[in-house]
Amino acid sequence: MKKVIMGNHALSYGAQLGRAQVVAAYPITPQTQVVELLSEMCADKSLDAKFIKVESEHSAMAACLGASLAGARTFTATSSHGLALMHELLHWAAIGRLPVVMGNINRAMAPGWSIWSDQNDSLSQRDTGWMQYYCASNQEVLDTTIQAFKVSEALSVPGMIMLDAFTLSHTYEVVDIPEQEKVDAFLPPFRPKLRLSSEDPRAFGGLTSPEHYFELRYKQQKDIEKAPALVAETGKEYEKLFGRRLELIEGYKNEDAELLFITAGTTGYTARVAVDALREEGVKAGNLRFRLFRPFPFAELRRLVGRSGRRVAVVDRNLSSGCNGIFFQEVKSALYGHVDGMPIFGYVSGLGGRDIALEHFREIAADALKRQPPAEEIVWIGVRK
């Protein structure tokens, strides 16, 4: 059934179709509608889930961890400062191997108090061991939510789904909402092998000496490394049932591109418009949009960037203060030793929700085509200097 819905509601419908059994969340702009709709679904029984009201995001995640450990499929959503408040428990979910699925609306960190988009909130949680998906359409949000449950539960790794504040969270688009029976066929109930149970009592997360901790982290890494292949495989299975393909990195006119933008989130769709405009002006541009950022899709990035002799412009809507754009750092390090002498430049733009528009991509293209390596650490786009 096709419906016109906002990005936030795409998360709610995804959790409903995924038959989440426990939802514990705390409202925060611009995430609130995700939780509002889920609480209505729980109230009118269109979702058979326990809705746990909590006093903070820290408690929301704590409730999710307990529920997940007891064997329930668990969903929550937050944004910016709410995500930051969860920080401690994000590690707990990941090392505790609890496949909680969460939506996070990318919103800039205060001060100055902002409710607008940038990616510093989720990228500050990059090293906690959660999978990170960055979405660019409401359909993708819904499809990713359903698939995230499947991938996370298979690997015992939690998953975080990102939407740009307002540009995606509050934008209404036509979304094909799949039938419940088809989703049920794709996503079986959650049946964890290890869980909190009175039949086999265990203590979880207790004191772990240096004799044991290291191997646990090794196993966690080995499992999260399986995610890119599993996401790709799950995407193909999903395509067979629902006709939509989700890739690790979405390419647009990238194959013959001499100038390759690398983006994430809705900026990736603006980049496609820019690619078309630049091609009309004779610049062979292309775009790669990260869908999965953690675990990092090394092989897919190397395959798509491919041959040398092209220029790469990474557009970051985030900043690691005192260093540079985070996608820029990671793209450079992933390509090091794999593609010879490729000029890779990093552009920081759109912090705190400032638009990254077509004109900015033109500016980036003009710069990237003439700039000589080595790259400046940051090329600022759109800042009033």
Next chain:
Amino acid sequence: MSKKKTLEKIVLATERDFPIMPMSLGTMHHNRTGAWRNIRPVIDKEKCIQCGICWKFCPDVAIYVENEYPVVDYVYCKGCGICAEECPVKCIAMVEEEK
């Protein structure tokens, strides 16, 4: 009040032996906390009035009763000294471990 059984320490040789989660694999019987001890309780049976307070207070259940007298199980006693502190006739001495 009978002596509890001693179980072998669980040894995980390689990562393949590990569960994926940080979790307990056995009861505290496997956790031989006696290795932590650097002072050991020594009970003077002559002075002991068999009140059972040490048995009741030991946080690691490392005191059992044999022939109506308390006996310390050194496989588990971690040397906290609570038994010596609580003994009403002060007949438990905490003696430094030599090893």
